[in-house]
Every structure is written in structure tokens, then in C-alpha cells.
Amino acid sequence: MPLVEWDEIRPLLVCPRCRADLETGPGGLHCTDSACAHHSPAAFPLVDHRPVLVDFERSVVTRDSVTPFAGRADARQGADRLPVPLRHLVKPPNRVAARNLDLLLRALPGPAPRLLVVGGATVGNGVGALYRNPDVRVIGFDIVTSPVTQFVADAHRIPLRSASVDAVLVQAVLEHVLDPASVVAEIHRVLKDGGLVYAETPFLQQVHAGAHDFTRYTASGHRYLFRRFEEIASGPVAGPGTQLLWSVDHLVRGLTGNALAGRVARTGLFWLRGLDRLVAPDFALDGASALFFLGSRREREMSPGEIIGYYRGAQSAR
Incomplete structure (x- = not known):
């Protein structure tokens, strides 16, 4: 399956709110713009080893709704x-x-x-x-x-x-x-x-x-x-x-x-x-x-x- 490797995706990622570059911190990614609300460490946490790049304040997606794949019910409907x-x-x-x-x-x-x-x-x-x-x-x-x-x-x-x-x-x-x-x-x-x-x-x-x-x-x-x-x-x-x-x-x-x-x-x-x-x-x-x-x-x-x-x-x- 030709999914792009993380090393190629990482340089393409930007902050979903201000589109500034992202930095990797101890608990995940965060925005490099000090004026952005997502500048704080681990603003974008990892779930299933995948970054959650959602501006929750401006989205119908909630933090609680992003759960590990293995922990969810059968995804087939x-x-x-x-x-x-x-x-x-x-x-x-x-x-x-x-x-x-x-x-x-x-x-x-x-x-x-x-x-x-x-x-x-x-x-x-x-x-x-x-x-x-x-x-x-x-x-x-x-x-x-x-x-x-x-x-x-x-x-x-x-x-x-x-x-x-x-x-x-x-x-x-x-x-x-x-x-x-x-x-x-x-x-x-x-x-x-x-x-x-x-x-x-x-x-x-x-x-x-x-x-x-x-x-x-x-x-x-x-x-x-x-x-x-x-x-x-x-x-x-x-x-x-x-x-x-x-x-x-x-x-x-x-x-x-x-x-x-x-x-x-x-x-x-x-x-x-x-x-x-x-x-x-x-x-x-x-x-x-x-x-x-x-x-x-x-x-x-x-x-x-x-x-x-x-x-x-x-x-x-x-």
C-alpha cells in the first residue's frame, strides 16, 4: 500500500489555525508562532502515533471523539x-x-x-x-x-x-x-x-x-x-x-x-x-x-x- 512515509509528510504539515510551521515537542506537535493559541507544548497530541491536527475551538470534532482505532467498535457499518x-x-x-x-x-x-x-x-x-x-x-x-x-x-x-x-x-x-x-x-x-x-x-x-x-x-x-x-x-x-x-x-x-x-x-x-x-x-x-x-x-x-x-x-x- 503506497501510503506516504512520515518523514515525507512531516515537512508538509502546518498549523490548522495560522498555517505557521510546526515543531515537535515532548508530547506531540505545536505551532512555532508564539502568538498562536496552539503554540503551547503538545498542542497537537498523538493518538495511535498519529498527530491530531485539529483546531478544536473551531471544529465540531472534540478531543474526546479522537480515540485509538483498536479501542473503537468495529468500524464496519x-x-x-x-x-x-x-x-x-x-x-x-x-x-x-x-x-x-x-x-x-x-x-x-x-x-x-x-x-x-x-x-x-x-x-x-x-x-x-x-x-x-x-x-x-x-x-x-x-x-x-x-x-x-x-x-x-x-x-x-x-x-x-x-x-x-x-x-x-x-x-x-x-x-x-x-x-x-x-x-x-x-x-x-x-x-x-x-x-x-x-x-x-x-x-x-x-x-x-x-x-x-x-x-x-x-x-x-x-x-x-x-x-x-x-x-x-x-x-x-x-x-x-x-x-x-x-x-x-x-x-x-x-x-x-x-x-x-x-x-x-x-x-x-x-x-x-x-x-x-x-x-x-x-x-x-x-x-x-x-x-x-x-x-x-x-x-x-x-x-x-x-x-x-x-x-x-x-x-x-x-
Whole structure:
């Protein structure tokens, strides 16, 4: 697994509040700026031998929520706990992500580009090839510790130097942050000029992370979120058939008060997902379960007029 070694990551790290350099102290890292609140020794402690680079006063992440990986309950949730054949009925392999990741990897500059995974506590559905590619140096972080992350951070203040990575992967994360525009601005900042971003974000999905689920995007809204990027590709990750499965699942949950009953109903109607292939592309955009965006960093920002002209769905402007 081509995770970047700590000796290479350490010079890239900065204070999440003031972006000054960091120093190593007896109990962890701290900011070198004496005027910064994080200048005190061990301002950023270690958990699981990973620095916790979070500005807790300005984050929904709390100190108590960052616990050792081994001490937490099984990190696998829902479909991930099922046997593989049944898991693929409930949560099939994400072929759209796999195809787009291949596009991204082939477009990366060489040699040994750095790719940052935002919210990478687990290997995302369809992106496993990234972690098997020996030519890519992967940096991962999340708000919890994980065997596939090197530090803990809040994506609103990514503790990396500007223009320090060649690509960013942010899959099924932006719905879980308070201010997605700020997170995308941070992604833009840490990317090198022309750097690539691949994002997947829900459109028509029910709440799936309780108090940590905040936002949904239409195709146009998702594009405007990445308005300082040149589009390479975009579209549905999953269409109206998959969206219908989500609705059936949550309807049954609501009627029975039982999440397991919803998952059983969803599994029994797995064939609805196949209807995605029969829906015309313009209708699929208007009724997608989730959307993707693959783009390259630029300085020019898309204008409000451009986003109105961008619409490609089935509802023509009147």
C-alpha cells in the first residue's frame, strides 16, 4: 500500500489555525508562532502515533471523539458487515468511481505524484486501485484514526502547505461537513496548479450519518461548488433506480421503526438498481442518487451566468 512515509509528510504539515510551521515537542506537535493559541507544548497530541491536527475551538470534532482505532467498535457499518455475495446486493461495487479513478490516475503528472484522500478512514467503494498503485504516494486523513490515514484533521482547515499535493480524492464526504464551500476552497489551496480533484456527493439520499449529515447537491449545485475547477467529467454515480431503493429502505424503516427491516426490503428489491441503465442521461441527472465531479484546478471562477447555462437535465429553461 503506497501510503506516504512520515518523514515525507512531516515537512508538509502546518498549523490548522495560522498555517505557521510546526515543531515537535515532548508530547506531540505545536505551532512555532508564539502568538498562536496552539503554540503551547503538545498542542497537537498523538493518538495511535498519529498527530491530531485539529483546531478544536473551531471544529465540531472534540478531543474526546479522537480515540485509538483498536479501542473503537468495529468500524464496519451496515452492508460492510455482510458476507461478500450479500454485501454486493446491498452495496454493489462502485464501477463509476473505479472508471473515474482510472482517468484521474492516468492524468496525474509523474513521477510519484502525491494524492490526498480527504475523509479517508476507510478505503472507499471503487477506489481500491489507488492503494494498490505503487506509482502514487497516498496521504490520508480523517476526523478519526485509521490504518489508512497518517494524521487526524478537520477538512475545513487542512493542515498542509499550499500547493503541496497533485490530486485530491473526496468521496462521500462533503455532505458530512458544515461548510462544503470552505472545504473545497481548502482543496483548491493545497492542490498544485492544474492539480486534479475527484468528488462524489449525494443528491437524493436520506440522512445516513445522523447528526453529521448536512447537505445535498443537484448536478448544477455540485458543479458550482467546484467553480474554480475546469471540468473533465461529471455525472451520476447512481441513478433514479438506486434512489428508489434508498426511499424504499427508509419508508420501511419509518413504518416499522426497524433499520434492519429497511435493509431487508432494500436487498429484496435490489433489481431496481438495474433500472438506472434504462433512464436517459438528462433524466438521470435530475433524479440521481449521487453525483461525481472530476476536474483540474484553475484560478478563474465560473460565473453565475455560466452555471445557469451549464444545466443539462431534462427540464428545459422556460
